[in-house]
Amino acid sequence: MRVSLFVTCLADHFYPEVGEAVVHLLRRHGVSVDFPAGQTCCGQPAWNTGHQDEAKAFALQYLKTFENSEYIVMPSGSCAGHVRYFYPQMFKNDKEFFKPICDIADRTYEFSEFMVKVLGLKDIGATYKAKAVYHNNCHMNRELGVRDEPLELLRHVRGLELVDNPRPELCCGFGGAFSVKMPEISTAMADEKIGTLASTQADLLISADGGCLMHMGGRMGRTGVQMRPIHLAQLLWEGVQKK
Amino acid sequence: MSGQPHSMPEFPERIDKALKDQQLRGALRYTADRLYNGRKNAMADLNAQAAEDLSIGTLHDLKKRAREIKEHSLKNLDFYLQQAAANIEAAGGTVHWAASAADVIHITQEICHRSGAQRVIKAKSMASEEVFLNHALEGQGVEVVESDLGEYIIQLAGETPAHIVIPAIHKTRRQIADLFGEVAGKEMPTDTPSLTAFARETLRKKFMAADVGMSGSNFVVANSGTLCIVTNEGNGRLSTSVPSVHIAVVGMEKLVPSMEDLSVLMALLPRSATGQKISTYFNMITGPRRPGEPDGPEELHVIFMDNGRTNLLGSEYEEALYCIRCGACLNACPVYRNIGGHAYGAIYPGPIGAVISPLLNGLESWNDLPQASSLCGACHEVCPVGIHLHDHLVSLRAKMAEQGKDSWGWRVAMRVWMGLWLKPWAYRLMSKVGYHGLKFFAKKQADGREICTDLPGPFKGWTNTRNFPAVARRTFHDRWADLEGGESK
Amino acid sequence: MTTKQEFLARVADRLGRSRPATEAPGWKPSTPLPTFGLTEVEALVERYRTEMDKLSGKTYRVSSLEEVAPKVLEILAASGLQGSVVRWEDPALDGLDLDKQLEGAGYEVVPFKPCHNGRTLVEQAEAAVAGITGVDAAIAETGTLVMGSSRLGEANAPGRGRTVSLLPPLHIAVLRKEHIVYSALQIFQRLAGISMPSQVVFASGPSRSADIENDLSIGVHGPKQVHVIIV
Numbered sequence: 001m002r003v004s005l006f007v008t009c010l011a012d013h014f015y016p017e018v019g020e021a022v023v024h025l026l027r028r029h030g031v032s033v034d035f036p037a038g039q040t041c042c043g044q045p046a047w048n049t050g051h052q053d054e055a056k057a058f059a060l061q062y063l064k065t066f067e068n069s070e071y072i073v074m075p076s077g078s079c080a081g082h083v084r085y086f087y088p089q090m091f092k093n094d095k096e097f098f099k100p101i102c103d104i105a106d107r108t109y110e111f112s113e114f115m116v117k118v119l120g121l122k123d124i125g126a127t128y129k130a131k132a133v134y135h136n137n138c139h140m141n142r143e144l145g146v147r148d149e150p151l152e153l154l155r156h157v158r159g160l161e162l163v164d165n166p167r168p169e170l171c172c173g174f175g176g177a178f179s180v181k182m183p184e185i186s187t188a189m190a191d192e193k194i195g196t197l198a199s200t201q202a203d204l205l206i207s208a209d210g211g212c213l214m215h216m217g218g219r220m221g222r223t224g225v226q227m228r229p230i231h232l233a234q235l236l237w238e239g240v241q242k243k
Numbered sequence: 244m245s246g247q248p249h250s251m252p253e254f255p256e257r258i259d260k261a262l263k264d265q266q267l268r269g270a271l272r273y274t275a276d277r278l279y280n281g282r283k284n285a286m287a288d289l290n291a292q293a294a295e296d297l298s299i300g301t302l303h304d305l306k307k308r309a310r311e312i313k314e315h316s317l318k319n320l321d322f323y324l325q326q327a328a329a330n331i332e333a334a335g336g337t338v339h340w341a342a343s344a345a346d347v348i349h350i351t352q353e354i355c356h357r358s359g360a361q362r363v364i365k366a367k368s369m370a371s372e373e374v375f376l377n378h379a380l381e382g383q384g385v386e387v388v389e390s391d392l393g394e395y396i397i398q399l400a401g402e403t404p405a406h407i408v409i410p411a412i413h414k415t416r417r418q419i420a421d422l423f424g425e426v427a428g429k430e431m432p433t434d435t436p437s438l439t440a441f442a443r444e445t446l447r448k449k450f451m452a453a454d455v456g457m458s459g460s461n462f463v464v465a466n467s468g469t470l471c472i473v474t475n476e477g478n479g480r481l482s483t484s485v486p487s488v489h490i491a492v493v494g495m496e497k498l499v500p501s502m503e504d505l506s507v508l509m510a511l512l513p514r515s516a517t518g519q520k521i522s523t524y525f526n527m528i529t530g531p532r533r534p535g536e537p538d539g540p541e542e543l544h545v546i547f548m549d550n551g552r553t554n555l556l557g558s559e560y561e562e563a564l565y566c567i568r569c570g571a572c573l574n575a576c577p578v579y580r581n582i583g584g585h586a587y588g589a590i591y592p593g594p595i596g597a598v599i600s601p602l603l604n605g606l607e608s609w610n611d612l613p614q615a616s617s618l619c620g621a622c623h624e625v626c627p628v629g630i631h632l633h634d635h636l637v638s639l640r641a642k643m644a645e646q647g648k649d650s651w652g653w654r655v656a657m658r659v660w661m662g663l664w665l666k667p668w669a670y671r672l673m674s675k676v677g678y679h680g681l682k683f684f685a686k687k688q689a690d691g692r693e694i695c696t697d698l699p700g701p702f703k704g705w706t707n708t709r710n711f712p713a714v715a716r717r718t719f720h721d722r723w724a725d726l727e728g729g730e731s732k
Numbered sequence: 733m734t735t736k737q738e739f740l741a742r743v744a745d746r747l748g749r750s751r752p753a754t755e756a757p758g759w760k761p762s763t764p765l766p767t768f769g770l771t772e773v774e775a776l777v778e779r780y781r782t783e784m785d786k787l788s789g790k791t792y793r794v795s796s797l798e799e800v801a802p803k804v805l806e807i808l809a810a811s812g813l814q815g816s817v818v819r820w821e822d823p824a825l826d827g828l829d830l831d832k833q834l835e836g837a838g839y840e841v842v843p844f845k846p847c848h849n850g851r852t853l854v855e856q857a858e859a860a861v862a863g864i865t866g867v868d869a870a871i872a873e874t875g876t877l878v879m880g881s882s883r884l885g886e887a888n889a890p891g892r893g894r895t896v897s898l899l900p901p902l903h904i905a906v907l908r909k910e911h912i913v914y915s916a917l918q919i920f921q922r923l924a925g926i927s928m929p930s931q932v933v934f935a936s937g938p939s940r941s942a943d944i945e946n947d948l949s950i951g952v953h954g955p956k957q958v959h960v961i962i963v
Contacts, residue, residue, distance in 0.1 A: 007719045009664070013674060014712045016719035023726050035723045040670040046661045048618060050640030050649065054661040061665060089634075138619035169624075171577040175617025181653065182615055183704030188262055188581040189617070190709070192272075218709030221694060274946055296768040298873070299917055315759055321744045321752035328736070334928070340739035349733060392952055393943035409943060416945050439941070439949040446953060451858055467928050477898060477939040477954020484894040484931070485854060495743070500759050502924035506917040521874040521916065521936050523787075524954065529928035532881070536891030537844045537853045539881060539930050549739065557746035 002032045003114070004069035006062075008076045009041040010210040011231075018075050018210065021237035022111055026073070028240065029119055038065040044082040049177050052090070059087045060097065063104050071118065072108045075233050077140020078176075078209050080110035085143040110140060111233055112208055116149040122156050126239025129159035133202040133227075135193075135216070137209035138171050150208050150232050157239050163200045170196065174215035190219040198225050208232045251588055254611040261586040267413045271580050274412050278574040281518020282625065289514060299510050302627075309511055309628045312504045313565035316465075317556060323465040323498045324547060330468025334530025336543035344374035344550050347492055351376060351457075354544055355385055358488050360454035364446075366474065366482040367391040368459030369407065369568060370492045370548055372590050373603075376457075388449045390478035392442055396422060405584035407591065408516050408570040413583055446478070456482035456540065460493045461568070462508060463545075466501050468529055470545065473512060475523040483528055489540035491528075495547050496556075496564040508567060511627040515569035551603030560635055563598050565628040572622035572632060578615050587612060594622035594632040601639060610648045613639040656701065671720055678714040685713040769873065769914030776872045776912040777962060783875025787937025788950055789958040800961055801833040804864065804904055807959045808839065811902055813861035816840040818853075818899075820892040822883070824866020824906060844893035857895040862902035863955075865892070869919055870912045870960075874936055877905055877960065878919055881931040885922075894931055903935075903955040907962050 003026055007019040023033050043058025062083065066072050074080055084105045091101045115121045134154060140146050154162050173179065173189025180186075194216055197205055205220075205227045207213050217229035251257070261267060289305075292298035299305065316323055328338040341347040355363065363385055365371065377387045377398070389398040393410035397403065399422040404410035411419070416438065420431040423441050431441060450456075458479060460470040470491055472479040483489050499505055513519040532539030555564050573579045573593035584592035589600035589609050597616065600609035613636045622632040643649040663669040685693040693713035698706045705711050740752040747753075770776050781791045792803055808817075817834055819825055821843040831841045842856045857863060869878040879897055883889040897903045913919065916934070923932065939954030950956060 009670075012719040013677065013714045016715045016717065016722055019719040020722060020726065023729070027729060033726075033729075035727070037720065037723070038667045040664050040667055043661075046657065048637060048640070049653070049657050050637065050642070050644035051654075051657055051661060052641045054658070054665070057665050058661075138617070138621070142620040142624060169575070169621060171617050171619035171621065173577065173617055175619065177657075178614075178617045180701055180704055182258075183707060184258055184262055185578055185581055185615060186617070187708040188268075189577050192577075192581070214712060215709065218694075218705070218711055221688070221710040222696075222708060270945070277946055297770070298768065299915060315757070318747065319753060319757045319759075321740050321747060321749065322755065322757065324740060324743065325752065325754070326756075334930070338736075340734050340736045342734040342739055342742065346734050390953065391943075392941045396943065409946075411943055414945075416947075419944055435944050435947045435949050438944055439952055443952060447858075450953075451855075467923075469928055475939065476941050476952040478952075480894070480898050480933060481953055484898065502920040503917070506920040509916060509920075517942075520783075521871075521876060521934065523936050523938075523940055525934035527923075527928070527932040527934075528930065530930055532930050533891065536881060536930060537846070537893045538857075538895045539891070547739070549742065553742050553746045556743065557748065 001030065001071070002034065003071045003073050004066055005033055005035050006039055006042070006066070006072050006074040006079070007035070008074055008079050008210060010214065011075055014214060015210050015231060018231045018234050021231070021233040022073065022075050024237055025115070025124070025233060025240070029121065031119070036065045036069070042079040042082050044079060045176050047082065047086060056090050059090055059101060063097070063100055066104060069107065071114065072104070073111055073114045074108070075111045075231060076209050077110045077137045077144055077146055078211055080108055080113070081139035081143035083108045110144060110146055110208065112149040112153055113144070113146045116152050122152050124153065124156070124236060124240060126156070126236050127158040127242045128235060128239040130203045131161040131163060131201065132204035132206050133163050133165055133197050133200045135165065135172065135197065135205060135207040135212055136168055137207060137212050140208060153232070153236060154206065157236070163202055165197065166199060167193070167196045172212045172216050174211045176211065179215055186215070187219065190216055194220055194225055198227055202227055204235070205229045206232055206235055254588065257586040257588055258582055261582040266415065267583055268581060270413055271583050274406070274409055275574040275580045278408070278517055278570070282515055282571055282574070285514035285518040285520065299506065305507055305511055306627055306629055308507045310565065312499055312507060313628055316498050316500060317496065317561060317564055320495065320498065320556065323500060324495060327463050327465040327468050327498055328547070330466065331530065331543070331545050334468055335533070336468070336530045336545055339544060339546040341546050341548045341550070347374045347546055347548055347550070348376060348379040350546050351380065351490060352383055354488065354490055355380065355383070355455060358454065358542070360385060360488065362386045362449070362453045363388070363455045363457055364449050364453035364482050364486065365389050365394070366456070366458040366472065366479040367394050368457065368492055369590065370459045370494045371457065372404065373550060376492070388446070390446050390450065390482055391474070392476060395442060395446065399426065403585065403590065405592070406570060406573055407568055407593070413585070450481045450485050453486040455488045455490060456486035457490045457492065458483055460491050460497055461512065462499055462505055463493060463497045464502055464505055465498050470528040471505065472526040472528070473522045474526070477524055480524055480526050483526060484539055487540055488542045488544070489531065490544045490546065492546050492548055494552060495549055496552055512567050512569055515571040515625070515627040555599070555602050559638065560598070560602055562630050563595070563602065563635060565630055566595050567628060569627060571625040571627065575621040575625040577617065577619060577621065595630070598632055598635045598639065606643060606646060606648050610643050613643070614649070674714065674718050674720065678716065681713045771914070773909055773912070776914060777909050779872040780870055780875060780912050783872065784937060784960060787875050789875060789937040789960065791960045791962060793962050797828055797963060800828045800906055800963060801830050803961050804830065805833060805837050807902070807904055808837070808862060811861070811957065813902065814838060815861040816842055816856065816859060817862045817864060818842045818844060818857045818860040818893070818896050819864040820866055820896055821845040821890070822866055822892050825864065828906070830864065844896055853893060854895050854899070857893070857899040860900040862904055863896040863898070863900040864904045864906070865897045867905050867907045867911060870907050871914070871916050871919060871934070872912050873915045876916070876934045876936040877907070879933050879935065880929045882929045884929065884932070885926040887927055894933070897933070897935065898954055901951065901956045902959065903957070904959045904961065907960050909962055
């Protein structure tokens with residue numbers, strides 16, 4: 001089985017170790033991974049800020065980059081959600097590209113979704129001794145509909161005490177460009193969200209999305225909250241290397 | 244058009260004021276959570292009852308049917324308006340047609356003038372707030388009193404509603420007691436029974452003395468010409484039963500074809516708004532009192548109002564006219580719960596307000612509201628008629644960008660940045676530029692990671708409150724060379 | 733000032749029509765509503781009472797019409813209120829010997845029919861300590877009383893008085909158990925088949941508000957207490 005990795009612009013620049021973790025974990029389960037070098041960004045920032053022409057250009061670039069890929073996997077529910085939910089909408093009146101775009105959207109997966117639904121994995125033999133809470137990204141939740149897969153994988157990590165997220169429906173406040181355009185509200189939202197997560201006394205804040213981790217991690221670093229933000233893929237990769 | 248009152252500070256200032264008001268934020272969270280959980284429990288109960296054939300249907304069924312009803316009603320609105328008007332008139336009511344806010348004011352003033360009305364008592368009507376009706380009537384020397392407890396409180400405070408369903412969500416009992424104290428001419432106790440008793444007595448006198456009662460209408464049944472008013476307090480019944488003239492200001496999108504259709508929407512509205520299965524009172528009015536009836540108004544005037552709704556009708560935003568004004572989106576919105584209705588500034592706040600305010604009033608007014616969202620989709624999730632509010636917000640951002648109605652600086656920055664990122668070689672080059680650029684600002688933390696705490700330009704907003712990571716020295720694109728050719732195990 | 737023609741023309745235009753539609757579009761809700769709910773009288777009474785209890789309303793069962801008036805007196809005595817009482821002038825309250833027994837207990841009874849003493853009926857209702865009505869129907873699912881301003885389905889039925897169940901602090905309703913249905917839909921279906929009176933009200937328990945710091949208060953503008961005697 002061959003998978004193409006879409007690393008996402010955030011992970012590429014700020015969390016390349018997450019991309020590495022995904023590659024190692026997929027290979028560990030017998031999957032060949034390639035990395036088309038023409039990839040840049042899924043275009044969500046353009047779409048969200050109303051730059052529809054640019055957003056469509058990114059979609060077509062994604063289409064071209066991955067046109068020969070059987071599966072496209074990415075460590076971001078937000079990006080996968082953008083591709084699956086919004087790409088088809090952008091091209092719904094386009095005779096030439098609607099079908100290929102729908103097709104490529106169908107081949108696009110968020111990392112944990114791919115592991116559980118396509119590879120059929122639950123217990124990957126990971127060990128990680130810590131108390132953790134899982135944060136579900138809003139787009140992954142509501143647009144992509146991937147809710148249980150990350151939890152399924154985490155529940156089988158030996159030694160990991162997974163506590164319930166007290167307010168899963170509340171957004172952390174990242175929202176992409178929103179975090180920079182409306183920083184005061186974004187921060188207020190982060191504070192409430194971090195408060196609910198920290199109240200669980202968890203050591204780790206796990207998420208399948210780099211944007212949420214960057215935003216909440218950045219705030220926790222400033223305010224001294226002692227939870228460590230970590231990406232799901234990274235936790236699992238570290239976990240399978242432990243004995 | 245009823246755009247922004249000229250005296251309002253700018254949106255960033257309004258946000259700042261709200262975020263600094265801890266009492267407001269506490270009240271907003273408490274209320275939003277109470278109503279959100281109320282709705283959630285009511286829907287779970289509805290579904291559980293449906294499973295035992297003891298309710299009208301599951302939420303999914305009702306939502307589907309409600310959308311069909313609203314879509315059909317709007318697509319045939321010209322017919323249903325005529326049908327409703329004919330039935331209202333057949334029952335002895337008078338129908339008026341108001342394209343604009345000015346029309347609503349003019350018609351109302353004329354009715355009051357003709358009947359010599361000096362005192363008006365109002366049941367809650369967001370439609371009348373849209374046109375700042377109270378202000379216009381008071382300017383003509385007519386006393387206008389709001390009878391809904393929350394509306395009465397904000398009227399005394401000289402404010403607009405902070406929430407669609409609970410207008411005085413932001414007021415403490417101390418503040419309420421002080422407002423009532425000014426009316427009473429003495430200090431008021433702050434306990435709920437005393438405050439309620441005071442409101443009841445004071446407003447009861449107003450009900451009895453009023454010449455005109457005003458209301459809105461939650462729904463209008465077209466095939467019978469019936470206005471439907473939902474309240475918990477009884478003020479909706481009193482305003483429309485005691486004074487001799489009843490004026491209803493009704494947004495034209497309120498029409499539904501029949502009573503059976505009404506049952507679907509009435510199953511959704513109270514549950515979505517507060518978690519109640521039904522509001523305490525549901526008042527159905529068809530014409531004024533009949534000859535020989537002992538009470539009820541002698542005159543019923545129904546003012547159908549457009550005021551920008553036709554901007555949405557027939558457009559890609561028509562779906563926003565499905566709104567039944569339940570407020571569920573406000574209670575679910577993580578932005579609303581932090582800043583409250585007054586920060587939005589428009590009469591309709593929250594997600595629905597951010598969508599319809601620019602559309603009702605012209606894109607250049609309220610053009611900043613669609614920016615105030617992280618697009619989390621919670622609004623769409625709870626909306627009983629499934630309005631894709633989050634998608635409409637993005638669409639509005641696109642319209643504003645197209646028409647140059649958003650910030651010029653952001654637009655240029657985004658175009659340049661996105662333009663570079665569309666070219667793989669430029670994207671990779673920018674990574675290097677970014678690395679060196681941020682390195683200048685980066686500091687090493689105890690855990691070895693490099694962070695920036697003080698960035699200039701657009702990222703200053705981030706670093707004012709949050710640390711920003713440095714760009715990795717070797718991006719994933721760089722590292723692939725090491726990974727490529729690695730074996731699968 | 734907008735005319736009706738101008739208003740409708742704008743609407744029609746936005747809907748892609750050159751003039752406003754004049755025909756019924758043949759609408760039928762696409763999903764037929766299922767049959768559901770309770771049908772057995774005792775189950776309906778039980779459910780109605782349970783819901784009213786949740787709403788802070790009070791219900792009483794009596795087995796004959798003769799027991800109604802004494803129950804009304806009991807309710808009034810418990811309230812500690814003395815003064816006048818308004819009531820519907822309606823067959824629903826016939827044969828209950830209400831007036832005689834109330835007057836016997838010191839209450840002035842004011843039936844809502846045209847009066848000649850110069851005070852309007854509405855003012856009488858405002859001054860009364862209780863309002864006694866019958867009920868057109870009740871809804872068990874939600875603990876709701878349905879009251880028309882005149883008898884439902886009877887053209888030219890005389891008005892009963894909207895303010896009888898609204899202005900006085902106590903509302904006492906006499907409900908025949910056969911008039912309880914399960915759901916609001918059944919009432920809407922019934923209303924769909926009749927000529928609507930000037931007002932139909934659904935009342936579910938005493939009036940309430942949570943506008944003061946989310947604290948529930950009962951008895952805001954409408955009745956503070958609702959007592960339903962089920963016969």
